Amino acid sequence: MKDDSLLVHSGRDPQRHYGIVNLPVYHASTVLYPSLESFKKRAVGDQKYRAVRYGAYGTPTTNALADAVAELEGGQGAVVTSSGLAAVTFAITAFVGQGDHILMVDSVYSPTRGFCDTVLKRFGVNTTYYDPLESESISALFQPNTRLIFCESPGSLTFEVQDIPALAAAAHQRDILVLLDNTWATPLLFKPFDKGVDISIQAGTKYISGHSDLVIGIITARTETLFRRVKDTTMVFGEIAGPDDCYLALRGLRSMGARLKQHQTTTLKIARWLQACPGVKRVLFPPLPEDPGYKIWKRDFKGASGVFGVVLHTESEQAVAHMVDGYRFFKIGASWGGYESLVLPASLKKIRTASRWTESGYVLRYSIGLEDPDDLITDLVQGFKRLNDTVRS
Template identity: 35%
Template sequence: MDLDWILNHLGEERERYFGAVAPPLLQSSNFAFPTVADMRAQAGDEFGHHFYTRGNNPTVEILRRKLAALEGAEDCLVFGSGAAAIAAAVIASVSAGDHVVCVQKPYSWTRRLLADLLPRFAVTTTFVDAADAGSVEAALTPGTRLLVLESPNTLTFELQDLAALAAVARPRGVRTLCDNSYASPLNQSPLAFGIDLVAHSATKYIGGHGDVVAGALCGPQALLREVFRGPYMTLGAIPSPHDAWLLLRGLRTLPLRMRRCAATALQVAAFLEAHPKVERVWYPHLPSHPQHALALRQMRGGSGLLSLAIRCEDVSGVERFCDALRRFLMSVSWGGYESLACPIAAFLPAGTSAAAKAGQVPANLVRLSIGLEEPDVLIADLAQALDRV
């Protein structure tokens, strides 16, 4: 099945809705049945039927089918946020007394789930540098049930060798979960390397327009039914049908957007790497990235997310740089049509030394999300802002 078919036709049974080219938005929360027997049959399998929108909805189901196909998965569940997708996958995989191994620098809410919330229920986590498969293997215990990966992460872009880690985990009965938000389904396929479950913040590249918050979890249907019966239906962190409709719209242009932002990001990264006021650039597809060879082997392409460290004495230099930007909006999140700048300094007191760290991230780090603007425009804006440092 080719990419164009998935994005434009898969799951869109147009003969069922008057031949409309765009799928309908079925906003209904509830569905009616002609007989008790029909109601009974559908109540027994909400995963695959339209019974109540908290479980399944026709508009959401079209999105599920497309995302599953893009990831090469049997099925997909869609959530109200990426954090909800990760949390549901983790909660469905562990019980009291179990142990989790996680990458050292995961998404902040993944860390909060594992480090702050789950210990209240007797689930412990070891955070390791998962760039080394040996370190992961050494961290596994007889009680380890889950390995949480994020390749690459979205601040300093460490990768993991997914095939090697799947080979470590699977014989030991350890389930693997990979956050694939950075690469999108187009540029990396963790399931093909032996990973069990793949999560996305669909807010980012899948949506791509900065107007919806959502998440996705892809994998074997048996595992997803386990998630569905447990945290998905119990906690109800679902998307609205309108959110799903917006995500379907975003998918239409995903290949075009990914190619454009990745090409521009590589130009921006090269410019920044050569600038005297930039201490360091993090971007997996730069030849200088320490895991560049793994990025080329494991990923089909880059994305628009990169980070730089400003050469300055304290975060006031970072503030001058960011305040001078005119084509980058200062904001959290990433993956949209618009270019964004997110300074770590915004989460630290004014005057903090540039050598200080916020957790494991340098105080002088600024993350850039490259959008669809012309490369020369963005580079010129960065150049004039660096002059203020």
């Protein structure tokens, strides 16, 4: 099956549910067994990882979402978590122990950084941040105890594209695992396991759900062994997503391909318009040929989603506030990938450590929704008028 058909058909089997199109929501803690013997055998062999045996280890609804995402990403198995951040932290936790070292990309989503600098550090796992543009020379940063390299491509807020195949080739020579936060590309636009990734992470909160109404995460593994390691970890922690959220995420998944096509078309139009806008210094969006990440993006990705950054000429917080506070469509708020457009300030100078952000100009992140592109451009035009009026006054 091709991806568009997988989006529609994976993770469901109507004939097992009275012909009902969508898999029903199974609410469960207790699962009953007909005999002592069957109860005692409930976690033997494969049963431990795939059977429905207790609500905290998975229900038909959580398993359906995991199976659908695993199939789309091309992995052997997936685990659903309570948020995208939980998918990141449990994926890392599954593979490290006291005395280990990890490599973390400097452009990573800030809370991932927070986990490394607090919990991992407290448990004796050291983190080295690396430049997102680093590739073959990454091996200079490997230590004898390096267990994994964590990538996020394009990176949060600044959208650098990482050379994942080159990083993976270097890492695998030393038996180092490659973990990727693949949320920007979704399971459709970057196929992680074809590019050397071992563990792929989705914040299903974004494009998979698509409606800004839930938080959820999915960890997909390249092999059955890696999947079991992740599942063992989430089961030990009692980590799971609620069935209603899994249902909503599955429902979102069905229309993700169609939504992404519209996100891509509108975003390209808006990004090109912004490039020509006098108030804009630079648009940070790899699908633009002028972007430094374009070459690798074109080689490795199957398309674009709708999140990008803009470096403005002004540094005036007051002028930017005047611009964004007055937007009609672009709402100010965290997260992205939903149906309505969002804007958010990015304070990069305070975040980066391995590849300092020295460029002048206020940085904003835009998430383009499903509104009409001309309406969004009108909103941006009026915003720049407000910004210019404030700068001039």
